[in-house]
Amino acid sequence: MSSYSIKDLEQLSGIKAHTLRIWEQRYNLLTPKRTETNIRYYDDGDLKLILNVALLNDNGFKISKIVSMSPDEVRQEVMKLTDRSLTHDDQIHALTICMIEMDEDRFDKVLTTNIIKLGFEQTMLNIIYPFLSKIGVLWQTGAINPAQEHFISNLVRQKLIVAIDGQVPSLGGKKFLLFLPEGELHEISLLFASYIIKSKGHKVIYLGQSTPKHDLDAVYDLLEPEYILTVITTSPSIEFAQDYVNNLARKFSKSTIFVSGYSVTGQDMVFDKNVHQFNYIREIKDALDEIEQEMIEK
Template sequence: MNNIKVEFSIKDLENLSGIKAHTIRIWEKRYNLFQPKRTETNIRYYTTESLQKILNVAFLNNNGYKISKISSLTNEEISKLVNEITSKELQVENHAINSLKLSMLTFNEHLFHKTYNELIELKTFKEIFYNTFLPLLHHIGILWQTETITPAHEHFVSTLIKQKLLLNIEKNNVVEQNKREKIFVLFLPENEIHEIGLMLINYELKSKGYQTIFLGQSIPTESLKDPLSLYDDITFISYFTIKPEREDIDNYLQVFKQTILHNNTNELWILGNMAKSLELNKLPKGISAFNTIKDLVKNL
């Protein structure tokens, strides 16, 4: 049974392209750019082809092309012009993000890998992650909140991004590790499963030659005692995306301080959406919060 989404509302097109629904309707009437279909109950909807076209039209419009000019082009000419513009390096990310969104919505793994392979010919993996994957993930969060996509879409593209991360982390395993005593233990708190950010930090640390212990999702605080008997200088790193919830963070950090950081010089570094509300000057000793992964990396 085919469960791929092939029908989109005008609100879906607005959320995916950034073009207001009101503007899309004007473009339809004035320039005949799109031809929505109707269900048996007379509800308007758009096809995958319409979605791809609105993404291309939005891309051209954002790059200075007037809608009157775009509307005079055929679909093939629009696609050709987009490809010409994206051959200029500065425009690669925007086009790639649109292609990756389309691959997510249609569960098209081939398009995901094709887009990635085109990027990797021009950029490093780190540039791709920061300039393409992270903005994509941010937009996916918005699409999920507006119910434009389902968890299935998010999991599909997140799994593919994780695969690329794992491949590049494995490449960094051959990097000779520095003669440093510091060990980084990377973990997510209980009931937290969003590990892409933590995986990127693991990639950054390994690329700089640090030794890491990656524990991953949903680790009870008590279990973090185990590395303490083996290493003296540990920096624990965690990423709070949805857990612990804001009203529980202070208590979580106090318990962590008493359980893991008591009578030693170890540290805890945290970041993520849930950590952004913390008052830095009120954090327990040994605990630091960072706004972004880049901020954390600068602190190494």
């Protein structure tokens, strides 16, 4: 079971810590636990309650009404709301609750419903990415346990693989080599980039997680892709990312290299002219539009 500070609850629910404390005092909404050193904390049940309260409150339920409802009544109202609501925040709340409960069936239903209504790409951009960003901070600080993070990542990964398999490259498409550096395991953004690239008719050579340098070199020499894309989140770390990308630029000087990820974005790095940095993985779409325009002009 995870433990959360009141700031964690604020970040995940969107309800200010000050408001949560007022609701604690006025309605006995929460009963914080205390560590042996008398530090207040909250558990999974508290987080689930606050997420449900936030969802109902955002949809017009007064807090005085919510606290008078039974847990089952709250759950039923939340399920009805998330089944019919297209609000992105509501769907993110629903996914967060599924994560806490590790409810695979409900998680799959929420995702599938959004994909049907919004399309796969918009579901990823407007719901999955904000959701992963929200829980990612808490996972890094230890507020969310690794089992919950792996549970969610694997379910999203399954959806991405199915979506990728449904894309067919065209005969005139370019070759893109996608990989993660050795030690890098955060694959969601790379998979999503693969989906977008294939949806535009290009060929993807996908090497995936923690690619050894000699394997990368061998595949490059064999297939000579026009473009290379990698995402650097934790490996190599920020202090080594500049040198790593510089080495890629020199080694694969005949290709255009796209880089993104926490270790390179917002770090004020200067790269060789064959390297293009994405602050957000969605920017790959703009690059693909430029490539398509160049292909038309030729």
